[in-house]
Amino acid sequence: MDRILSEEQERALVSLLDDDSAAVRAGVLAELKRLDDVGVSLLKKVLREGPEAAAEAARGMLDQLDGPDCAGEFVAFIRSMRYELESGVILLNRVVKPDLAVGPVRAQLDAIARRCDELMPKPGSVFEQCKVLNRVIFHEYGFRGNTEDFEDPLNSFISPLMRRRKGIPISLSILYILVAQRCGLELEPVGLPHRFMVGCFAEGAPFYIDVFERGRFRSIDEVHALLEANHVPEPHRHVGPAPVGEVLCRACRNLVQHFSRKNNPRMSRLFAGFVREFEKAYRRHAKP
Numbered sequence: 001m002d003r004i005l006s007e008e009q010e011r012a013l014v015s016l017l018d019d020d021s022a023a024v025r026a027g028v029l030a031e032l033k034r035l036d037d038v039g040v041s042l043l044k045k046v047l048r049e050g051p052e053a054a055a056e057a058a059r060g061m062l063d064q065l066d067g068p069d070c071a072g073e074f075v076a077f078i079r080s081m082r083y084e085l086e087s088g089v090i091l092l093n094r095v096v097k098p099d100l101a102v103g104p105v106r107a108q109l110d111a112i113a114r115r116c117d118e119l120m121p122k123p124g125s126v127f128e129q130c131k132v133l134n135r136v137i138f139h140e141y142g143f144r145g146n147t148e149d150f151e152d153p154l155n156s157f158i159s160p161l162m163r164r165r166k167g168i169p170i171s172l173s174i175l176y177i178l179v180a181q182r183c184g185l186e187l188e189p190v191g192l193p194h195r196f197m198v199g200c201f202a203e204g205a206p207f208y209i210d211v212f213e214r215g216r217f218r219s220i221d222e223v224h225a226l227l228e229a230n231h232v233p234e235p236h237r238h239v240g241p242a243p244v245g246e247v248l249c250r251a252c253r254n255l256v257q258h259f260s261r262k263n264n265p266r267m268s269r270l271f272a273g274f275v276r277e278f279e280k281a282y283r284r285h286a287k288p
Helices: 007-016 022-035 037-049 052-066 070-080 085-096 102-119 126-140 158-164 169-182 220-229 244-261 265-286
Strands: 188-190 197-200 207-210 216-219
Touching: 007 022, 007 037, 022 037, 022 052, 037 052, 037 070, 052 070, 070 085, 070 265, 085 102, 085 158, 085 169, 085 244, 102 126, 102 158, 102 169, 126 169, 126 197, 126 207, 158 169, 169 188, 169 197, 169 244, 207 220, 216 220, 244 265
Parallel strands: none
Antiparallel strands: 188 197, 197 207, 207 216
């Protein structure tokens, strides 16, 4: 048999990907190995377009044939619209580092949160608890904004951020929120134009944490003033919580620009494709 599949042969293989019989699945995997790159392409197509059960089986077979298809996994995550921040940033990181060890990243976040818990005033207001987060994250651990090379794409990924302890406003905000979640604090990402921040809307008047300024607290009046100074129209539209999907999409938009400016058009196109996937997912969700 030539390494060309008819539509009927494709459908037959796809229908057997998640078969209950281990022997059948082993036979399918053997056939896909024989098909070489044609088999890999078919699995990637199923991962992008197939039903959930078949896509899950395709992901496992891809791992055995060609290593994990991390870009395909991230696309599947985008299309699912079941967004969770920590899972999303790890999948985003795996696009550029497929062998990312997730355990050490989560262990570092756990360790930072444990140190915060040790110092937390109990009981204490969210504002007082955020003071502790600032002390631990920005002073004890030394996380900061990468002012030397703001456009380094590594600034946007969680693993390099944890290793180098420097990032950009959106990645530092994500780190801050993931630590806060482990401490039981309800903080939100706030997608301000020109400066991503963390917001607290849990008690009384909202306040904001400017992570690029090592956790500087800002009132809503200060945030409005910043937006007005940057000539942002309708500033009130930007000061509320941003959905997780929008946070991840903005991270991808940043990476389009940063890879482009670092003369890496292939990666820039890849992340532009993720932005389009987010936009298509939003349009599908918005349809009545």
